[in-house]
Amino acid sequence: MPRDQVLRPLPERAFDFDRARHLLARAGFGGTPEQVRAIADLGLDDAVDYLVEWDSVPDPVVEADTFDRDIRRLPTDDERRLAQEARRTEDQVLLDQLQQQRQQRDREDRQQFDELRKWWLARMLETGRPLQERLTLFWHGHFATGYREIRDSWLLFRQNQFLRANAAGSFAELAHGIVRDPAMLKYLNNDRNIRRSPNENLARELMELFTLGEGRGYTERDIKEAARALTGHTVLDNEFRFASRVHDPGAKTILGRSGTFDGAGLVDLLLSQRSCSEFIALKLYRHFVNDLPGGLEGATPEARAAVAEMATLLRRHRYELRPVLGRLFRSRHFHDPANANTVVKSPIELIVSSIRTLGLPVRPLSVLLSAADMMGQTLFQPPTVEGWPGGRTWINTSTLFVRQNLLVYLVTGRSPSGLSIAADDTEFDPMPLVESLADSNGLADASAVRSAAERLLRFCLGGEPHPQRVEALDGLLADVGDRLDRDRSLALICLVTAMPEYQLA
């Protein structure tokens, strides 16, 4: 098949409810049966536009003072003088006082950090632009930055806003911005990267994790030279500052090219590498199409061709993401059943999509965030600069129970015994969901009930459920008298969301 045919579009007539469900699940956080129907009715072309070109969808404005920028402000001259005096005279009382003030600021910042996490989770739950939030989360994992290492919630907020603003903009903008991002500069110690003593952290991760990928054509020498290019990128008073005094303006040779590269020059050079487009294309593919648990090597020829085509499109569109995503979401390849239910939901995705697709109550955000932590995804605290590896690494025998129990909690408000979380008494009425999936027979008799239950199973799991699962479902219904009232529906939903397939999107 000619290369540019790999992402040829799915015909409109093939875009049905199931395909719409798949599109919404991947290019967003899923939707209720009504929302899926609305997407299906739009038709593939308009639906993709609606999701990808989100500027037309209203978005709540983030007020400038949503968060306090001054918790970590620089000390004033007076404060600095006072501290110096105290140290000089070894005034223990004053030193203890200053110590307590520092600890107080630490506490305030941690509190703001908690607020920041809740704020973002709330956005994801409520947004009319799910692809934007989803991509923000994706870029947060890609340009991993953690709170513990920088202990500055304001800087993380700013970075989050930057990622959101450029989420489906240009990857080139993202790459250029990230080497000027205060949170990232602190996280990777680039504020200590100075001419007479370069620090390689940012340069290394920029190549290895952010643009080219590990072992993709760069050497230790290149990293050293790249570090020189990034000297002077530092932070002052919460803002990027170029400290020309400590910048190394000399000639450098990076990836075989010579020049007096500065930070921007370095980023341009990296973006011009073919391997950059391939690396980013693969990351996007693994997020939106298929985990590829066997890596690219284990992928089908068609998948490999799709990734290559995405890389080509990235280059052709100068790293603008919308054209690439738009093409991908319209393609037969994306909608191929072989690529449905192949992506392990990340913890945040599991929480957000469950609430959004099933219409579950939003339980206390701190509990939801805690559950995400237990599942291995702490917002604003990826385990390392590599972010979250994702895919099957989300799943082990422990996290599987946490994921299933989280759903029980979301559905019933009951916390597992032994966990010191208060039960949440907001009730969930499952009947609207059940009824929206029932056909014209409603829930009139046993056979209609079975039919509605099977549609619920189908809707929750996507695709054709395995006969074994249908058998278990029918068995439960038979046990409870082939009726579906509120309690029975809740039980059904708990069983369905506990099935292994539910972990996949």
Add this chain to the structure above:
Amino acid sequence: MGHDDSTPDPRREALPYSRRRFVRQGVALASMSATVPWFVQRSADAAMLPEDSLVSARPGIDEDRVLVVVQLGGGNDGLNTVVPFGADEYYRARPRLAIPAPGGADGALPLSGTDGLGLNPALAPLHELHERGELSILQGVGYPNPNRSHFASMDIWHTARTEGHGRGGWLGRYFDNACSGRPEPEAGVAIGREAPLAMLGEHASPVTFETEELFRWAGEDLHPLLAKRYQQVSRAGALETDGDSQLAFLTRTALDAQVSSDRIRAAVGRDPLVRYPQGNLARQLQVVGAMIRDGLKTRVYYVTLGGFDTHAGQERSHANLLRQVGQSLQAFQRDLAAQGNQDRVVTMVFSEFGRRVAQNASGGTDHGAAAPMFLMGTRIRPGVIGNHPSLTDLDRGDLKYGIDFRSVYAGLLGDWLQSDPDPVLGGTFRRARLLRG
């Protein structure tokens, strides 16, 4: 302070083959084995690996050795734990907080074989272990350029990296490295909400649960009929012939989780052979004891106790905490002895830093640096190891370290777990001699 170039980066070292590429190719096999419950001898339904792959391929390694890591969170005050009652400076620096010299009811318990050194009286059970030769006290453990931030210093202990960003934890890297091509059934268990960074590797992650009750599906409590259908679904195992599809992976994990849950809950459900005291740490160690007794082939267990950040009102809170630590560890060691497993287990106790020499104005102490570590077991080299840090030659008011904690790790990895410490630690650290004989 620039990037430290002197420490060799193990990622750059030449390997006979690229392990990363190998693992990617073999990821089907790796992911299968990673979810096989390593302690299951038989299983009815699922497509499991054949029996012999559950057995370690490496001859000469004592398969039964266990390391238990006890983390005291907050920065345990070492000076009031291992008390230098023979030093005047100690009493001058802590007029209110110092532990009295031996004699009265509140006095330190002198450690035989030492001069002027004792344990906080709340640690009477550990004192007994010491006198019996089952406790090792390592003095002045720390690292260069001490970090006095909880998170930063704890990360340093977890990753064994003092500079830059370690990829995962020391025990995680140990597990990763212990898989030499064919994954071995070594596994780690952490009691707690989240897996500790120390146990996370590129491929390794521990079984983690807060209580054994949570290591099961909460929906079963909703209705017995629901439990039956859940079991029907979870124990079905792999439904497809495609052994490595996402679904096959998930269904295998679901089955493993059920079997694992049954086994762990049954193990913990048995009455212990000894009485454990009340308290969080004791509960965790009781669970660990039950799992060791049941014959689970776990190599490393990780438990934690917090609350040691005694900035104020230290006198009572610290004594309570130490009492808990002492009684819990004693009960655990007695449990192991009653099981006949006492020779197989070494327990290590650490905190992310010690506390300042001088007491503060709030009846407490502030973040410090070097502090003692404990090792407990029948195979450890008993007694006091290393010198007590000087109370006068200080690092900005804090004790200077004498033993780098990575030497302790090197000794545990190299001599106890019999695994090469260098790739785990990212460099060669002199192995502290921690074992008897």
